Amino acid sequence: MGDTLELLRDRATALATAISGDSQPYDELPTTFRDADFVPGAALNLELFFRYLIEGIEPSVADTQPLIDRALTLVHDGMSLDEVLANYRIGAAFYWAQLMPLLDAQEYGIVPKVGLRLTEYLGLIMSRIAGALVEDARQPRWDLLERQREIADALLTGREPAGWAVDPESPPAPAFLVAVIRLGEPAPGTLTRLRSRLALVPGTLLHRDSGGWTALVPMREGDKDPARGLTHTLALRDSDPHPQFWIGVAPAASHAAIPAAYAEATAVAEVAGSLQLPEVVCRREHMMFEYAIATTGSTRHALAALLDPLDDQPMLGQTLDAFIDNQFNHNAVARALFIHRNTVTYRLSRIADLTGYDPLHPTGISTLMAARTARRLESKSFRL
Incomplete structure (x- = not known):
């Protein structure tokens, strides 16, 4: 039995460290897992659970304190208690579905023990989280957090905040930079650090939405480039690897x-993330071409379909990509694809024949560029 349990622990640990939102089996998990910086919490939960399962050592309060603190932080930042606790339920179901098929028929005898220990562990963790949140809600700062959430919700939906939520000594700023955060595959802990830095800006309001997080960052009078100021505040440097999150601002x-501004920033963040743009803090002014395509739903679908005739000949699609990426330079495309320049010319003519749009004509290449952007958005199930 011991060897089997060790196998399950190794497999579970590998699942946690390799988590990726866009690939199987991780695409079954809700986006809220990434919002919660799932990997560090998952690793600690697995360590504590399997120690409890194998050695019979119940996690102490000190053992689980990092998990409690993480839950408190998420709730403070706007995630509901229901979501925090649902992560445990969904996560347990996910691991059960991935691990149980590894057992041979003769090993099924351990299933009741694993199931009982899992039930006990989940009950222990959830009760400690709920207890900590109840105690936290009794603290004076809870009213402040509730007021901030109420103000953010009201402002984003075009309402004036309720009178109880506004502190007359510290009213909401008159102007804000709306910053919408959308995630790719950031390193563990990235989002927690990002939210913490935003929260340190006086007067900033954090809001949790279905796709990620939004920050209302106060703008100073005369601030000509608040987006640059946000980049500085978040310590984002061009020389660093891309953090795998995108912030649309307006x-x-x-x-x-x-x-x-919220609608605009949301569209910008969604487009930047879908297209994996190199910028982290993104503005509509710097992506007008992509923004225009993304925000015209029916046209976007039609544009994406223009490249369907190339699906059966992937080399033509690859050549079109290289032609656009290399600024329409035939020689550069030939070098990039390790083919003769005449082959490039032939393939471009075939693209024209199949799609009806000539890459060598301004109207044709403009349409094909738009089609490529639309198809990339569609492949990411882009929706506005």
């Missing part, structure tokens, strides 16, 4: 302008 000069 300024709102008044409270009434916030909903429109």
